[in-house]
Amino acid sequence: MxxxxxxxxxxxxxxxxxxxAYRTLGEAGLTLxxxxxxxxxxxxxxxxxxxxxxxxxxxxxxxxxxxxxxxxTGLTELREIFAELLGIPVAQLLAADNASLAxxxxxxxxxxxxxxxxxxxxxxxxxxxxxxPAPGYDRHFALTEHLGIEMLVVDMLDDGxxxxxxxxxxxxxxxxxxxxxxxxxxxxxxxxxHEKAAALAALETAAPDFRIYWDNAYAVHHLTDERTTTAExxxxxxxxxxxxRPLVFASTSKITFxxxxxxxxxxxxxxxxxxxxxxAFRTIGPDKVNQLRHARFLQDAxxxxxxxxxxxxxxxxxxxxxxxxxxxRLGPHDVAxxxxxxxxxxxxxxxxxxxxxxxxxxxxxxxxxxxxxGASFPYGRDPRDRNIRIAPSFPSMTDxxxxxxxxxxxxxxxxxxxxxxxxxxxx
Numbered sequence: 501m502x503x504x505x506x507x508x509x510x511x512x513x514x515x516x517x518x519x520x521a522y523r524t525l526g527e528a529g530l531t532l533x534x535x536x537x538x539x540x541x542x543x544x545x546x547x548x549x550x551x552x553x554x555x556x557x558x559x560x561x562x563x564x565x566x567x568x569x570x571x572x573t574g575l576t577e578l579r580e581i582f583a584e585l586l587g588i589p590v591a592q593l594l595a596a597d598n599a600s601l602a603x604x605x606x607x608x609x610x611x612x613x614x615x616x617x618x619x620x621x622x623x624x625x626x627x628x629x630x631x632x633p634a635p636g637y638d639r640h641f642a643l644t645e646h647l648g649i650e651m652l653v654v655d656m657l658d659d660g661x662x663x664x665x666x667x668x669x670x671x672x673x674x675x676x677x678x679x680x681x682x683x684x685x686x687x688x689x690x691x692x693x694h695e696k697a698a699a700l701a702a703l704e705t706a707a708p709d710f711r712i713y714w715d716n717a718y719a720v721h722h723l724t725d726e727r728t729t730t731a732e733x734x735x736x737x738x739x740x741x742x743x744x745r746p747l748v749f750a751s752t753s754k755i756t757f758x759x760x761x762x763x764x765x766x767x768x769x770x771x772x773x774x775x776x777x778x779x780a781f782r783t784i785g786p787d788k789v790n791q792l793r794h795a796r797f798l799q800d801a802x803x804x805x806x807x808x809x810x811x812x813x814x815x816x817x818x819x820x821x822x823x824x825x826x827x828x829r830l831g832p833h834d835v836a837x838x839x840x841x842x843x844x845x846x847x848x849x850x851x852x853x854x855x856x857x858x859x860x861x862x863x864x865x866x867x868x869x870x871x872x873x874g875a876s877f878p879y880g881r882d883p884r885d886r887n888i889r890i891a892p893s894f895p896s897m898t899d900x901x902x903x904x905x906x907x908x909x910x911x912x913x914x915x916x917x918x919x920x921x922x923x924x925x926x927x
Contacts, residue, residue: 530867537845689841697731829908
């Protein structure tokens with residue numbers, strides 16, 4: 501990712517070309533947004549049938565009138581669909597309201613206030629630390645920081661977190677958990693291997709109440725014909741003698757309607773009982789009418805896969821266009837690397853060290869909004885200032901290609917400027 505092999509004259513020429521391209525970009529008057537992994541209108545339209553459900557029959561399969569109070573566990577018929585998809589027994593999976601982030605917030609807050617089934621005291625009675633593989637999901641990090649939990653960074657590799665780094669940290673009894681997006685991780689697209697999942701399940705930890713926060717947000721969000729499977733962490737932990745260790749989160753947020761979906765929490769029987777005991781003080785029950793419409797619309801696990809095939813038809817061309825522009829604009833200059841995800845919602849772009857903040861600022865000035873540099877790291881601090889998360893899902897293809905071409909121009913401008921400022925290049 502250097503210009504060492506080029507002459508200084510050649511770098512100056514590339515810089516001048518990038519400056520001219522950037523001036524043209526600024527004159528275009530763009531207003532483009534690549535900040536968040538939101539489904540596009542075309543994806544949301546795939547679930548339009550939800551709006552006519554459940555019709556006039558509001559009764560669930562067991563006769564429950566879904567319009568009324570109660571039912572903290574959620575509707576069985578919907579739990580059965582996602583239990584199959586997530587590899588969790590139905591009795592150990594709850595269906596809740598629209599946001600899995602709310603479940604993560606609740607479980608962390610309950611642990612801070614009351615402790616877990618394995619805790620000698622509430623977590624909040626002493627300093628708490630969490631392991632945060634990075635690059636990772638910014639909302640995980642924001643929630644952790646909001647609750648005053650110290651974040652410890654480990655490297656996120658192609659097959660999961662660096663286990664040597666994890667083992668070096670869990671000897672501290674203040675380390676209470678680890679965040680993971682196991683399938684198509686945000687933002688790299690990494691998939692936690694079965695071997696690493698098993699190692700995490702059996703990990704010797706100083707804290708008896710160490711938890712794996714297993715956010716399976718993209719379990720069925722494939723970009724290819726391959727349906728990548730997720731390690732079944734609940735069973736692995738039970739077999740390893742740590743049944744209460746995992747808390748599994750998922751939702752339909754990027755399956756049906758992002759703002760009007762259903763979230764899920766899975767874990768051991770004791771963990772589920774613990775959660776229900778505490779959440780009963782917060783709510784009288786979830787939106788069962790919405791759960792019923794989802795159960796009837798999706799029908800079964802294969803119905804979910806069919807729907808996700810529709811999403812793939814919309815998303816895959818956008819990812820292909822993103823990767824093609826990066827390859828064509830940046831590949832010949834060897835100034836960046838990027839992931840080629842098999843699923844999920846993001847492409848992770850690494851630009852020359854020390855230039856990500858500059859690239860994002862240049863893009864913003866040209867009318868292209870990007871996630872802030874460093875957002876994929878705890879406290880928003882990327883120690884190498886190189887990572888940029890790209891979210892191709894929401895823009896139209898026209899807007900996406902314009903934004904990616906503009907982003908490539910900003911990367912080249914920042915890279916050539918840095919090279920010239922540092923005196924890089926053969927004389």
